[in-house]
Structure formats: C-alpha cells, structure tokens
Amino acid sequence: MERHRMLKESQIMKIHYITGIAAIFVVAVHILMRLIVPFGSSLEYDYIISNYKNIFYVFILESILVLISIHGFNGIRIILLELRQNNAWENMITIMTISATIALIAYGTRTIILANGL
Amino acid sequence: MNNSNKNNKDEKKIVLKIFRENTAQKTDRHYDKFNVPYKKWTTVLDALLHVKSYMDPSVAIRYSCRMASCGSCGMKINGIPRLACYTKISELETSTIECEPLPNLPVIRDLVTDFSRFFNHHKNVQPYIQSNDGVDDSDTEKKTFSFYQSPDDVDKYLQFSYCIKCGLCYSACPTVGTDLKFPGPQALAQLYRYFADTRDEAKNRLDIVDDRHGIWRCHFAGSCSKVCPKGVDPALGIQLLRSYMLGISKNEKKLAKKIEIKTNEENI
Numbered sequence: 001m002e003r004h005r006m007l008k009e010s011q012i013m014k015i016h017y018i019t020g021i022a023a024i025f026v027v028a029v030h031i032l033m034r035l036i037v038p039f040g041s042s043l044e045y046d047y048i049i050s051n052y053k054n055i056f057y058v059f060i061l062e063s064i065l066v067l068i069s070i071h072g073f074n075g076i077r078i079i080l081l082e083l084r085q086n087n088a089w090e091n092m093i094t095i096m097t098i099s100a101t102i103a104l105i106a107y108g109t110r111t112i113i114l115a116n117g118l
Numbered sequence: 119m120n121n122s123n124k125n126n127k128d129e130k131k132i133v134l135k136i137f138r139e140n141t142a143q144k145t146d147r148h149y150d151k152f153n154v155p156y157k158k159w160t161t162v163l164d165a166l167l168h169v170k171s172y173m174d175p176s177v178a179i180r181y182s183c184r185m186a187s188c189g190s191c192g193m194k195i196n197g198i199p200r201l202a203c204y205t206k207i208s209e210l211e212t213s214t215i216e217c218e219p220l221p222n223l224p225v226i227r228d229l230v231t232d233f234s235r236f237f238n239h240h241k242n243v244q245p246y247i248q249s250n251d252g253v254d255d256s257d258t259e260k261k262t263f264s265f266y267q268s269p270d271d272v273d274k275y276l277q278f279s280y281c282i283k284c285g286l287c288y289s290a291c292p293t294v295g296t297d298l299k300f301p302g303p304q305a306l307a308q309l310y311r312y313f314a315d316t317r318d319e320a321k322n323r324l325d326i327v328d329d330r331h332g333i334w335r336c337h338f339a340g341s342c343s344k345v346c347p348k349g350v351d352p353a354l355g356i357q358l359l360r361s362y363m364l365g366i367s368k369n370e371k372k373l374a375k376k377i378e379i380k381t382n383e384e385n386i
Contacts, residue, residue: 010328010363017364081330082297090330 012074019071026063033057052115065108073101129155132207134165136177137218140227149216150174156207162215163191163202166229178228186347189284193229194218199286199345220289236285239301243309243327248320271316278311278355280348287342287352299331303342303352306333310355313362324363333359 191202223231361367
C-alpha cells in the first residue's frame with residue numbers, strides 16, 4: 001500500500017544539500033568574524049553581547065542555527081533509518097528529529113532575541 | 119610420455135578452504151580444506167569442481183556457463199565477491215584460497231545463496247521498456263515502424279545493459295549490509311538503464327526508488343563498480359539518476375521530445 005508523505009525523499013535531500021552548502025558560507029563568515037579581533041578577545045562577554053546587538057551578525061547567527069539544525073538532524077534521521085527497517089521505527093525517528101529541529105531552533109532563536117534585547 | 123611428465127611438472131597444488139553450512143539441517147558453520155592440483159589456466163570453479171568430483175561430492179556450488187555469462191557462480195573468493203569461473207588461481211597469488219558464500223544474501227547451503235530478495239528488488243524497478251508506440255492496432259503506421267535510436271542514444275545506457283545479475287555488486291554494497299529495503303546497486307543501475315533509454319515512456323519509475331530506503335541511501339562507497347565482472351559502473355548509474363532527480367542534469371528524453379516536436383513543426 002502506497003503511503004502519502006508530505007515530502008518526497010528527493011525533496012528532503014534537496015533541502016539537505018542546500019542547507020549543507022549554505023551553512024558552509026555562513027559558518028565561514030562566523031569563523032572569519034572570530035579572526036578580526038584577537039581570538040581570546042573574541043570570546044569575552046562584552047564582545048559576544050556586542051555581536052548579538054549587530055543586526056547583520058544576528059542574521060548570520062540565526063541562519064547558522066536554522067541551516068545546521070535542519071541539515072544536522074536530517075543527517076541523524078538518515079543514519080538512524082538504516083538501523084532498523086519498520087514503519088514504527090521510521091515514523092518515530094522522523095517525528096523525533098523534526099521535533100528536535102523545531103525545539104533547537106526555537107531555543108536558539110529565543111537566546112538570540114534575549115541577547116539582542118529586542 | 120614426455121608431454122605427460124611435463125604436464126605433471128607444471129602442476130602445482132593449492133589449499134582450497136571452503137565454507138560449509140547447511141541451513142536446512144542447521145549444521146554448524148565451518149571450513150573444509152582440500153589440496154587441489156592446478157595449472158596456470160585453472161579457475162577457482164575448476165578447482166571447486168575437482169573437489170566435488172574427486173574429494174567431496176557434498177560440496178554445494180551453483181554454476182552453469184563457465185564463461186562469465188550466466189552470473190551463477192558468484193562467491194566471496196579471498197574476501198572479495200567474484201565469479202569463480204572468471205577468477206584464475208594463478209592470478210590470486212596466494213597459497214590458500216578461501217571460498218565463502220556471497221555476503222548480504224541468505225545462505226542455502228555451502229556456497230549457494232538465496233537470490234529471492236535480490237531478484238525482487240530487480241523486479242520492483244520494472245526492468246522493461248514501457249511504451250505505447252505500436253500498441254494500438256488501428257494505427258498501422260505505428261505498429262510497423264521501428265524504434266529509432268541513434269548510436270549516441272544507445273551509448274547512454276549500453277554499459278548498464280551488460281549486467282548479468284550475478285549479485286556481486288549487491289553483496290559488496292555496504293548499505294545493503296545494514297538496510298535490507300535498499301534496492302541495491304544492481305536494481306538502481308537497471309532503473310537507470312531503462313530510464314535513459316529513449317524508447318521508454320514510463321512516467322513513475324523514479325518514484326519507486328524515491329523513498330526512505332531508496333536511491334538516497336547510497337553512500338557512494340563505489341565497491342559495486344569495483345567488483346562488477348562485466349565492467350558495469352552501477353555507482354555511476356546511481357549518481358546520474360540522483361542528478362536527474364535533483365534537477366542538475368538535463369532530462370535527455372524531454373530534450374529529444376522537444377527536438378522531435380520542433381523538427382516536425384519545421385517539416386509541416
């Protein structure tokens with residue numbers, strides 16, 4: 001019996017590849033931002049808070065959060081799908097990884113908003 | 119007499135270590151060793167048949183053509199899936215040859231494995247041309263015309279049509295080892311073979327493998343292509359299919375149709 005799914009696996013994999021490639025660019029910017037000041041200073045409290053106040057950097061951080069969460073948790077889903085082959089396991093893994101993605105993005109966004117002082 | 123002496127001098131001996139198991143009788147797994155004479159042209163299948171004829175007739179092997187055409191004698195020889203009829207003892211350059219059943223397939227007895235799952239995956243991808251051309255009896259023109267195909271069109275799938283369904287790629291695939299629902303390299307390469315064929319008009323063939331356990335689970339280890347005795351590159355077929363599904367590659371069939379329509383319009 002053919003089951004209806006929200007997304008085809010090819011569509012999920014398109015999202016997986018796009019988020020992976022996009023993450024390389026935003027993470028590269030994130031790392032470069034650490035290098036424009038001495039590395040030790042880049043981890044000081046005031047500097048980090050100032051980063052959160054910079055709207056451009058906030059956008060970068062939010063992008064990293066969303067892209068890495070989607071890409072990472074889908075990667076975990078793919079690995080776990082191979083462990084067992086039955087519908088109960090597959091559905092459980094899918095639901096758990098989607099929930100974890102949403103939870104992580106929500107918590108991370110909350111942190112960004114609080115630190116920004118919006 | 120002289121020839122006979124020379125032949126005896128040429129003859130060397132090898133230790134053939136054969137995996138033994140009878141799943142129906144639930145016997146313990148073990149290896150039996152046999153000292154087998156061989157010459158430089160002796161294949162592993164020849165050696166196994168020597169064992170069966172003169173030493174132990176109970177050794178179970180599956181074989182037929184002895185010329186790498188039927189794909190029956192696939193087995194793991196010295197750790198690598200190979201065709202026994204296509205592997206010369208002299209080329210292995212070892213003093214002991216270990217023959218085991220193909221991995222990723224259930225053992226029936228000794229070196230004979232059950233190919234049911236493998237063939238089911240093959241059948242699932244609809245490995246035949248689906249076309250409406252020539253089906254309609256009333257259209258006599260279509261019924262009698264040939265399926266036109268240029269040499270370039272043939273080149274797109276030709277190597278994949280050399281598959282003999284020996285199961286070596288399937289047994290070498292690490293994904294099949296963990297995911298039994300994964301169609302395996304053979305089925306996916308055959309899907310590409312028919313997908314790339316300009317005569318084929320099947321619309322939903324790609325949907326069959328666009329699944330949680332479908333084509334996307336291939337890790338691109340490439341072991342399937344390495345073990346193929348016919349030079350087929352299943353890993354390439356899988357990557358080409360993926361690129362079509364991602365929209366990176368152009369669909370050659372759609373392009374051909376567009377060109378055909380354009381040419382017809384120009385002719386009118």
